[in-house]
Amino acid sequence: xxxxxxxxxxxxxxxxxxxxxxxxxxxxxxxxxxxxxxxxxxxxxxxxxxxxxxxxxxxxxxxxxxxxxxxxxxxxxxxxxxxxxxxxxxxxxxxxxxxxxxxxxxxxxxxxxxxxxxxxxxxxxxxxxxxxxxxxxxxxxxxxxxxxxxxxxx
Amino acid sequence: xxxxxxxxxxxxxxxxxxxxxxxxxxxxxxxxxxxxxxxxxxxxxxxxxxxxxxxxxxxxxxxxxxxxxxxxxxxxxxxxxxxxxxxxxxxxxxxxxxxxxxxxxxxxxxxxxxxxxxxxxxxxxxxxxxxxxxxxxxxxxxxxxxxxxxxxxxxxxxxxxxxxxxxxxxxxxxxxxxxxxxxxxxxxxxxxxxxxxxxxxxxxxxxxxxxxxxxxxxxxxxxxxxxxxxxxxxxxxxxxxxxxxxxxxxxxxxxxxxxxxxxxxxxxxxxxxxxxxxxxxxxxxxxxxxxxxxxxxxxxxxxxxxxxxxxxxxxxxxxxxxxxxxxxxxxxxxxxxxxxxxxxxxxxxxxxxxxxxxxxxxxxxxxxxxxxxxxxxxxxxxxxxxxxxxxxxxxxxxxxxxxxxxxxxxxxxxxxxxxxxxxxxxxxxxxxxxxxxxxxxxxxxxxxxxxxxxxxxxxxxxxxxxxxxxxxxxxxxxxxxxxxxxxxxxxxxxxxxxxxxxxxxxxxxxxxxxxxxxxxxxxxxxxxxxxxxxxxxxxxxxxxxxxxxxxxxxxxxxxxxxxxxxxxxxxxxxxxxxxxxxxxxxxxxxxxxxxxxxxxxxxxxxxxxxxxxxxxxxxxxxx
Numbered sequence: 051x052x053x054x055x056x057x058x059x060x061x062x063x064x065x066x067x068x069x070x071x072x073x074x075x076x077x078x079x080x081x082x083x084x085x086x087x088x089x090x091x092x093x094x095x096x097x098x099x100x101x102x103x104x105x106x107x108x109x110x111x112x113x114x115x116x117x118x119x120x121x122x123x124x125x126x127x128x129x130x131x132x133x134x135x136x137x138x139x140x141x142x143x144x145x146x147x148x149x150x151x152x153x154x155x156x157x158x159x160x161x162x163x164x165x166x167x168x169x170x171x172x173x174x175x176x177x178x179x180x181x182x183x184x185x186x187x188x189x190x191x192x193x194x195x196x197x198x199x200x201x202x203x204x
Numbered sequence: 205x206x207x208x209x210x211x212x213x214x215x216x217x218x219x220x221x222x223x224x225x226x227x228x229x230x231x232x233x234x235x236x237x238x239x240x241x242x243x244x245x246x247x248x249x250x251x252x253x254x255x256x257x258x259x260x261x262x263x264x265x266x267x268x269x270x271x272x273x274x275x276x277x278x279x280x281x282x283x284x285x286x287x288x289x290x291x292x293x294x295x296x297x298x299x300x301x302x303x304x305x306x307x308x309x310x311x312x313x314x315x316x317x318x319x320x321x322x323x324x325x326x327x328x329x330x331x332x333x334x335x336x337x338x339x340x341x342x343x344x345x346x347x348x349x350x351x352x353x354x355x356x357x358x359x360x361x362x363x364x365x366x367x368x369x370x371x372x373x374x375x376x377x378x379x380x381x382x383x384x385x386x387x388x389x390x391x392x393x394x395x396x397x398x399x400x401x402x403x404x405x406x407x408x409x410x411x412x413x414x415x416x417x418x419x420x421x422x423x424x425x426x427x428x429x430x431x432x433x434x435x436x437x438x439x440x441x442x443x444x445x446x447x448x449x450x451x452x453x454x455x456x457x458x459x460x461x462x463x464x465x466x467x468x469x470x471x472x473x474x475x476x477x478x479x480x481x482x483x484x485x486x487x488x489x490x491x492x493x494x495x496x497x498x499x500x501x502x503x504x505x506x507x508x509x510x511x512x513x514x515x516x517x518x519x520x521x522x523x524x525x526x527x528x529x530x531x532x533x534x535x536x537x538x539x540x541x542x543x544x545x546x547x548x549x550x551x552x553x554x555x556x557x558x559x560x561x562x563x564x565x566x567x568x569x570x571x572x573x574x575x576x577x578x579x580x581x582x583x584x585x586x587x588x589x590x591x592x593x594x595x596x597x598x599x600x601x602x603x604x605x606x607x608x609x610x611x612x613x614x615x616x617x618x619x620x621x622x623x624x625x626x627x628x629x630x631x632x633x634x635x636x637x638x639x640x641x642x643x644x645x646x647x648x649x650x651x652x653x654x655x656x657x658x659x660x661x662x663x664x665x666x667x668x669x670x671x672x673x674x675x676x677x678x679x680x681x682x683x684x685x686x687x688x689x690x691x692x693x694x695x696x697x698x699x700x701x702x703x704x705x706x707x708x709x710x711x712x713x714x715x716x717x718x719x720x721x722x723x724x725x726x727x728x729x730x731x732x733x734x735x736x737x738x739x740x741x742x743x744x745x746x747x748x749x750x751x752x753x754x755x756x757x758x759x760x761x762x763x764x765x766x767x768x769x770x771x772x773x774x775x776x777x778x779x780x781x782x783x784x785x786x787x788x789x790x791x792x793x794x795x796x797x798x799x800x801x802x803x804x805x806x807x808x809x810x811x812x813x814x815x816x817x818x819x820x821x822x823x824x825x826x827x
Contacts, residue, residue, distance in 0.1 A: 064489035064496035067301070068429070071274035071492055075418060081273050082412035095347065095384040096486045096500045096512065177426060179433055179494030 052187045053127040056088065056102040056163060056172060062182035065090060065098030069174035069183055076166065076173045078154070085154060087163040088174050088183075100174070100183060102163040103150040105129060111162075114145035119159075128167060133159045206416045206720045207272060208232050212245065213311045215326065215333060217400050218259060218318030222333045227312055233721050233731075234807065237269030239295050240693030240735040241313055242284035246293070247738055249315050252745045256288035256392075257374065257399035265306065265314040265365075265405070268695035270718055272307035272413035274425045276432055277697035279304040279491035287391040288399075289376040289551070289606045290627035290651050292743045292752075294391035297655075297692055300490040302363040302382035308409030318400065325366075325404040327357060330411065338403035343369055345544040346381035353406045366404035367394040368546025373596040374398050375604040377551035377629075381543065385498075385514055386490065389548045391628060391650055392606075416720030424714050431703035432494040440699045444487070444499035445517035446476030448632070449525075455664070456767040457637040459630065460525045461580045462557035463623050466634040466764045470530035474520060483532060485512065495699050503533040513540040518654075521632030522553025527560060528580030538586055545594030554629030555603040555610065556589050561621050567614060574598045620757045625652035636759055637769045638663035639673040643782040644681050647753045647796075649739045658684050658698070671769050673778030678785030686732030693735055734806045737790075740798060741808070750795045753783055 070086040088102040119135035136159035166172040214223040270278035280299040287294025323338040350364040371378035371394030378394030379387040452458040453471040460468040483501035503511040523538040563578035592600025611622035628651025635642035644657030663670035708725040
C-alpha cells in the first residue's frame with residue numbers, strides 16, 4: 051500500500067490550532083498541545099501550518115532508536131511505539147526533521163501520529179474548519195503539482 | 205471543579221513580591237471569568253478614586269472560564285483596570301494563544317500592582333515568576349518585542365503580551381497586544397501597563413487542561429464548529445467586518461468627517477467588497493476559532509507597497525471615513541502604524557478626526573500642527589499625526605490625551621465636536637440614525653462602546669423605529685448589555701453568538717459539562733446582571749456622576765445631512781426619557797445609583813471591604 055500521511059496547506063490554514071486540541075483530547079483525554087501528534091507552527095503573523103509524521107521511507111527515527119522501540123507497520127506504514135521498550139531518551143525526536151515526535155512525560159515514552167487508526171479519518175482532518183489538513187500520498191501530491199504547473203505552462 | 209484553578213497570582217512590581225491567593229468556587233461561578241472575574245477583582249484590589257496611572261491602580265488579567273479547551277473561540281482573556289482615558293472601568297478583551305497559555309499557567313487571573321524601578325518584563329513559567337530587565341525592549345513594537353523575548357528565553361512556544369511605544373509614552377488609549385496583532389484595544393490598558401514600566405508579560409503555560417465531561421464538551425464543540433462553518437458566521441468569514449461599511453452607509457449610520465456627515469460619498473472605495481477584490485490576501489484565526497474573521501490585506505503598489513496588515517470594520521471606519529480618507533493603502537498603513545505604537549485604532553481615528561475639524565475651523569494652526577495640512581481626507585497627514593500621537597510629540601501630545609481631555613484643554617467650543625461618551629471615543633455607528641444605540645452609548649459603563657452595549661443590533665433588526673427614542677428601549681439595552689457581559693466573561697466570541705439556539709440554556713449546559721459546577725440558565729442570566737452591576741458599583745466608587753451618562757452636543761444640534769433620516773437629531777427629551785427608562789429597567793434609582801437591596805438580590809458579596817465618605821451611592825459601600 052502506498053504510504054499515507056497528513057499534510058497541511060498553508061494557504062488554507064488560519065492558524066487556529068483546533069487540530070492540536072482535538073488530537074490531544076482524542077489520544078490523551080486532555081487538552082495539551084505538547085501531547086498532540088500534530089503541531090501548529092506559525093511562520094509569521096499571516097502564515098501558519100500544522101505538521102505531523104510523514105512516515106519517511108528511510109525512517110531516521112527508527113534508525114536512531116537504540117532500543118528498537120519504534121517499528122513501521124508493514125501494511126499501514128504507520129510507525130508504532132513499543133512502550134515497554136521506549137525509554138523516552140528522545141534520540142528519535144532529535145532525528146526527526148519535522149519535530150513530529152513528542153515525549154509524553156507521564157508515560158515516559160514517545161508518541162506520534164498514527165493517522166487515528168480505527169477511525170474513518172484522522173480527527174484533525176475531520177475537524178479542520180478550513181479543510182487545510184488532509185490525508186494524502188506522495189503520488190496524489192505530485193499529480194496535483196503536475197496538474198497545476200501544466201496549466202501555467204500551456 | 206475543572207478548568208478553574210481556584211487561585212490568582214498577585215504581583216507587586218515595586219517590591220518584586222509575589223503572592224498566591226485562593227478564589228472560592230462560588231465566586232468563580234458568580235463572575236464566570238474574563239470581564240466578570242477581572243472586574244470583581246478590580247473592585248476588590250483597587251482603592252477608590254485612585255489615579256489610573258498610579259502604582260495603586262491594579263492591572264488585572266483574567267482568563268476566560270472556558271479557555272484551555274477546544275470550545276470554539278473560548279481562548280480569550282480580559283484585562284481590567286481603572287481607565288486613564290475615562291477614569292472609570294477600563295475593561296478590554298483579547299484572544300488567542302497568550303490567553304490559552306494564561307489558563308495553562310495554572311492561575312485564573314493575574315493582579316499586578318506597583319511600579320517597576322526600571323523597564324521590566326515578567327516571565328511567568330507555570331508557577332515561577334521571573335522579573336526580567338526590559339531596557340533593550342523599550343521603544344520596540346509588539347511583534348519585535350515578542351521575537352526578542354522568545355529569543356532571550358530560548359523557547360519559541362513562549363507567548364507574549366506587550367505594549368508598544370504608545371503605552372510607554374502613556375498615550376491614554378494605548379492597548380496591550382498579544383500574539384503579534386491581537387489587542388486588548390479600548391480604554392487605555394496599555395497606558396496603565398506603561399505607567400508601571402511593565403513592557404511585557406511572557407507566559408509559558410504547559411499544564412494539561414482537563415474538563416468534567418470530555419465527550420460532552422467535544423460533542424457540543426464539534427456541533428458549534430460545524431455551525432460556525434455555515435450561514436451563522438458567513439458575514440465574518442467572507443467579507444469580514446469591513447462588510448459593514450456599505451450596510452451602515454445605506455443606513456446613514458457611517459460616521460464621516462468626525463460625525464459631520466453620516467454617510468461617505470466614497471464608501472464604495474473603502475468597502476469590504478472592494479477590499480476583498482483588490483487587497484485581501486489571507487484570512488487568519490485566533491486560537492480555536494473556526495471563523496477566522498482576521499482579514500489580511502496587502503498593498504501591491506505605490507508608496508506603501510508591501511504593507512500587509514489586518515483591518516476590521518472599526519479600524520477601517522475610524523482611519524477611513526471618520527477622517528474623510530478613502531485611500532486604502534494609507535488606511536492599511538495607518539492600522540499597521542497604530543499597531544506598531546500599540547494604540548487603539550478607534551480612539552486614534554476619533555482624535556485625528558477631531559483635530560482635523562479643529563484645523564478646518566481655525567482652532568489649530570499650521571504652527572500647532574508643525575506645518576501638517578490637517579484637513580479631512582489628507583491621508584499623508586493622518587499617518588504623520590499617528591506617529592506624533594505615538595511619540596507624544598508636537599500636536600500628538602495633545603491628541604494622546606483623547607478627545608475629552610484634549611477638547612477641554614483646547615476649549616473654544618471644540619467640546620461640541622469631541623465625539624465621546626465618558627471619555628471613550630465613539631465606535632462606527634452614528635447614534636442619530638440608531639437611537640437604541642444612542643442610549644447604549646450614553647449609559648455605557650466603559651463609555652461609548654458597541655461591544656459592551658451591542659444595542660445597534662436592535663436598531664438594525666427592524667423591530668423598532670431606529671430614528672425614534674421611546675419607552676421600552678431601556679429593557680432592550682439592559683438585555684443586550686447583560687448578554688454581552690456573559691459572552692465577555694465565559695468568554696465566547698460574539699461572532700459565534702448566532703451558532704447557539706437557546707443561548708442561555710446551551711451555554712449553561714456547556715459550562716456545567718466543562719467545569720463540573722452546576723449552572724442553570726437563570727444563574728447564567730443573573731451573572732450577566734451581576735457583572736454589569738459590579739462594574740457600575742466600581743464606576744460610582746471612582747466618581748461617576750449622573751451627568752456622565754450623556755452624549756456630545758453635536759448629536760443634539762447637528763442633524764444628519766443627507767440620505768435616509770436626513771434632518772434627524774437626538775433630542776434631549778428623548779434621551780432623558782430613554783435613560784430614565786433604562787435606570788428603571790436596571791432597578792436603579794432615578795439618579796442611576798444602585799440601591800442596597802439590588803446588590804443583595806444580586807448576591808454581590810459582602811466580603812468586599814466597605815468604603816465610606818463618597819459623594820454618590822453611599823449605599824453601595826455599606827455592604
